[in-house]
Amino acid sequence: MLYGEKTRLRPPEMTDLDNIMAWINDREVTRNLAIGFWPLSRKAEEAWLAKTVEGSDPRNRVLVIEDLQGTYLGSIGLHDIDMRSGVAEVGIVIGRKDYWGKGYGTDALRTLLRFAFANLRLRKVYLKVFGSNARAQKSYAKLGFKVAGRLKEHELKEGEYEDVIYMELFRDELK
Numbered sequence: 001m002l003y004g005e006k007t008r009l010r011p012p013e014m015t016d017l018d019n020i021m022a023w024i025n026d027r028e029v030t031r032n033l034a035i036g037f038w039p040l041s042r043k044a045e046e047a048w049l050a051k052t053v054e055g056s057d058p059r060n061r062v063l064v065i066e067d068l069q070g071t072y073l074g075s076i077g078l079h080d081i082d083m084r085s086g087v088a089e090v091g092i093v094i095g096r097k098d099y100w101g102k103g104y105g106t107d108a109l110r111t112l113l114r115f116a117f118a119n120l121r122l123r124k125v126y127l128k129v130f131g132s133n134a135r136a137q138k139s140y141a142k143l144g145f146k147v148a149g150r151l152k153e154h155e156l157k158e159g160e161y162e163d164v165i166y167m168e169l170f171r172d173e174l175k
C-alpha cells in the first residue's frame with residue numbers, strides 16, 4: 001500500500017468490479033480517457049480486471065485509488081514502462097465524480113510518482129491529455145508537468161476532432 005496525504009494506492013482485486021462498472025460506461029468520466037469510444041460489457045471489464053489483478057505484465061502496472069477511509073475512488077497506472085530508458089506513461093481516473101476537484105487526483109498522482117521515481121528509479125514520466133480537459137491539465141501542471149507538444153485535431157471525441165497534449169515530468173521536477 002502506498003500512502004499519500006489524502007489517498008492511498010493498493011493492488012486491484014476482483015471485488016473492485018462493481019466499483020468499476022459504476023463509472024466505466026459514464027460518458028462524463030470516460031470521454032476524457034483513451035478507452036471512452038465504445039461501451040464495455042461487464043464480461044469485457046472482468047477480463048481486463050482479471051489480467052490486471054494477476055499483474056503478470058511487467059510493462060503495465062495498475063493500482064486502485066482509495067481515500068484514507070478505504071472508499072474506492074478510481075485507478076492509476078504506469079504503462080509502457082521502459083526500465084532501460086527509465087520512462088513510463090502515466091494514466092489516472094477518479095471514477096467517483098463527487099470526488100472531482102477536491103485534490104484527490106493530484107495527491108494520488110504525486111504518491112505514485114514519488115514511488116516511481118524513488119523505488120523504480122524512473123527518470124521521467126509522460127502522459128497524454130485532451131486539449132479540452134482543463135481540470136486534468138491543471139492537476140498535472142501543479143505537480144510540475146510541462147507541455148512537451150500538442151497534436152492538433154488528433155483524436156475523434158464525441159464527434160469532434162480534439163487536440164492531444166503530451167506532458168512530461170523529470171524526476172527532480174516533481175512538486
Ligand SMILES: CC(C)(COP(=O)(O)OP(=O)(O)OC[C@H]1O[C@@H](n2cnc3c(N)ncnc32)[C@H](O)[C@@H]1OP(=O)(O)O)[C@@H](O)C(=O)NCCC(=O)NCCS
Binds near residue numbers: 100107
Ligand atoms: C483528472 C482527474 C484525475 C483530476 O483529479 P481531481 O481530484 O479531480 O483534481 P484535483 O482536485 O487534484 O486538481 C484539479 C485542479 O483543477 C481545478 N479544476 C477543477 N475543475 C476545473 C475545471 N473545470 N477547469 C479548470 N480547472 C478545474 C481544481 O480547482 C484543482 O485546482 P486547485 O487545487 O488549484 O483548486 C479527475 O478529475 C478525473 O479522473 N477526471 C476524469 C478522468 C480524466 O480526466 N482522467 C485524466 C485523463 S488524462
